[in-house]
Amino acid sequence: xxxxxxxxxxxxxxxxxxxxxxxxxxxxxxxxxxxxxxxxxxxxxxxxxxxxxxxxxxxxxxxxxxxxxxxxxxxxxxxxxxxxxxxxxxxxxxxxxxxxxxxxxxxxxx
Amino acid sequence: xxxxxxxxxxxxxxxxxxxxxxxxxxxxxxxxxxxxxxxxxxxxxxxxxxxxxxxxxxxxxxxxxxxxxxxxxxxxxxxxxxxxxxxxxxxxxxxxxxxxxxxxxxxxxxxxxxxxxxxxx
Numbered sequence: 001x002x003x004x005x006x007x008x009x010x011x012x013x014x015x016x017x018x019x020x021x022x023x024x025x026x027x028x029x030x031x032x033x034x035x036x037x038x039x040x041x042x043x044x045x046x047x048x049x050x051x052x053x054x055x056x057x058x059x060x061x062x063x064x065x066x067x068x069x070x071x072x073x074x075x076x077x078x079x080x081x082x083x084x085x086x087x088x089x090x091x092x093x094x095x096x097x098x099x100x101x102x103x104x105x106x107x108x109x110x
Numbered sequence: 111x112x113x114x115x116x117x118x119x120x121x122x123x124x125x126x127x128x129x130x131x132x133x134x135x136x137x138x139x140x141x142x143x144x145x146x147x148x149x150x151x152x153x154x155x156x157x158x159x160x161x162x163x164x165x166x167x168x169x170x171x172x173x174x175x176x177x178x179x180x181x182x183x184x185x186x187x188x189x190x191x192x193x194x195x196x197x198x199x200x201x202x203x204x205x206x207x208x209x210x211x212x213x214x215x216x217x218x219x220x221x222x223x224x225x226x227x228x229x230x231x
Contacts, residue, residue: 002154035217037155044205044221045147045155056219088155092216098169099145099157099216 003028004089006102013110017077020105022089024070028100032092034072036065039086039104048087049074076107084109112136112220114206119225126196126229132189132206132222140164140184143209145218146191148202148227158204159191163212174200196229203227 005023012018022034036049047056049065052072064075072091076083089102118130132144146158159180160169168180179192189206203226207218 033217037218039155044223045218046221047217047219050217050219086154090155090157090216090218096172098171099160101155101157104154 002103003093003096003100004091004102006087006089006105008103009106009108011108011110012076012079014079014081016079017075018079018107019076020074020087020089020107022072022074022102024072024091024100026070027095028070028091028093029067029072030070031094034065034067035090036063036074037088037090039088041085045088079109081109083107112208114208114220114222116204116206116222116225119204119227121228121230122196123231124197124229127192127194128196128227130191130193130204130206130225130227132191134187134189134206134208137208139182139187141212143167143212143214144180144182144189145207145209145214145216146180146189147205147207147218147221148200149205149224150199150202153202156202157216160209160214160216161189162214167214169214193227196227198229201227201229 033051037045038048039045052067053065203224206222208220
């Protein structure tokens with residue numbers, strides 16, 4: 001059981017907008033930045049969003065992040081087939097003194 | 111270009127030990143905190159351990175505390191993970207990951223390709 005809660009799956013058709021939620025608590029999301037990672041099949045994860053809503057250079061602006069209270073969301077607009085991947089949220093947990101991940105969301109592009 | 115190359119994985123019996131290494135290049139290794147993150151087969155990501163740039167701050171997941179030791183050699187641009195008393199549930203791909211600061215923030219900006227550790231009799 002992960003400390004952060006994500007839906008196990010999400011799906012959409014090309015061009016659609018999908019959102020993936022990440023729920024935590026005051027000791028993690030509520031008091032720290034949220035990060036999102038994308039893991040394409042068979043590859044290492046890649047940083048997608050940092051500090052709640054910032055994109056590293058090279059990440060398309062189709063990807064956006066937001067945070068409110070103890071929850072965060074990743075939105076992908078203009079869905080493309082190459083977005084099919086696993087997505088993970090993560091943050092520092094002050095009570096655990098460590099990083100906690102969500103269980104991951106498998107995104108399928110129909 | 112930032113490069114992180116893990117090595118040292120393999121098959122080990124329960125209760126055994128293994129030492130993972132991560133060779134870093136393309137950046138000033140001594141300026142950044144480093145981490146180990148693992149992924150069991152077909153499962154999600156799990157943070158294992160973090161170490162600050164000067165080794166002053168070290169953190170471990172509860173699942174490995176007392177069994178694993180993270181260390182680094184800034185002169186050799188290398189990160190290590192000494193794993194003792196290995197259990198079947200430690201079977202995973204282990205990734206080395208770099209932060210964007212000298213202090214531990216638990217953020218993974220760059221990742222290696224991973225090395226597989228299999229614990230089985």
